[in-house]
Amino acid sequence: MMGLISVQIIISVLFILLGWAIRYKKAYWLISGFASRAEHEKEQLIAKGSPQRTGMLLLSAGIGMLVLLPLLFTSFTYAVEVQFGFMLLYLLGGLVYLSKYEIPSKRKRSYTISTILFIVVIGSLTALTISSYQGYELIIKKDHFEITGMYGDEWNLKEIKRIELMEEMPEVLARTNGVGLPTLSKGHFKVKDYGKSLLFIQKGSSPYIYIELTNRKIFINDKDPEQTNRWYEELRTKWKVIN
Template identity: 55%
Template sequence: MVVLIGIQLFVIALFTLLGWAIRYKKVYELISGYAARSEEEKEELIRNGYPQKNGSLLLLTALGMLLLLPLALTHFRFTMEVQFGFMLIFLMGGMIYLSKYEVPRKRRRSYWISSILMAAVFALIGGITFIGYQKNELIVSKDSFQITGMYGDKWDKGKIETVELLDEMPEVTWKINGFGLSKKAKGVFKVKDYGRSLLFIKKESSYIYVKVKNQHLFINGGSPEETRLWYEELAD
């Protein structure tokens, strides 16, 4: 939670600094592609209010994220999704809106590029989210066990060093390479007292910890009952 709040504060501070520099200090070169434009285009953009509104967009995005920040201190389960969802929608939607302040001959192209980019980003995020939310299954055989789905793999059952059923998940301190949302975590994460670990978890009341071949694994099922059943199969 502390790491998440720290990341949000950094993004808010960055957007505020950039927005302030563009809007009030007129450092328009911070806007992508602005420095490469002709002097005539720059003057026309300034008359249209395009660079100024870019600065305002960043400031408003930072303000919106700041107003949503207290959600991280509540028990609301979708805090991260709401905060970063707002950031993406507001920023990318704002870029589409700002197309109307472009120079006339580039206005249409700017609108379509921004719209296509927004559609592509949300399609990609939607696809990753859909795949990430697919359930991982634990399949135990006589000589091996396998975790299916994203980041899944197969391990030699005879090389298991430890199997424990935990009532609480140890603190996850950092995502290295994986899919992490408020309710799910899949992939490689740093876990306090365990170090680099492979997670296949959602927020439940119990978790299975497995150490195999110097690798730390955490997994749980769709219910506490299923998690216990998986634990008994692994511990057998």
């Protein structure tokens, strides 16, 4: 949590400093591509207030993120999504709006590019978020088991070296390639005393199944504790039959 708070503070302060320098110190060279423009284009943009508004956009985005920062200290489940969603929507929407202050000969191109960027980024992130929140199932078959959904796979039951039902989830140290949401951890993480592990974890929903394979360590549970127990008993029974 402290790492996430630190990252958000750093990003917010960076936006504020950049926005302040551009808006009030006229450091227009900080705007991407501005320094390489022809002098007459720079003069037109400044006269229209384009770089000044860019500075205000960054400044207000930083302030907005700081205003939303206290959400992280509340019980609100989607605080992170709200904060970074605000940042992306505000900045990308701001770029579309700023296209109206581009010089006439480049205004249409600027508007088209910024609009496409807005649609692609927001659309991709929305699709990724929806996919991340989609559930998963532990399916046990005759000689193998499968975990469905993103990061899921199939493993032979003979590869299992150990199965354990845990009342508490070991401490997750870091995410290496996965989805870390307020209520869900899915993908590749580093777990204290276990090292690199594959997680399919609904946070705060004890118990948790630990499956140690020949070359993989997996933690999985369901929102419903009874379903987790059923998975454990079925997997354990099939594993004993195989062995």
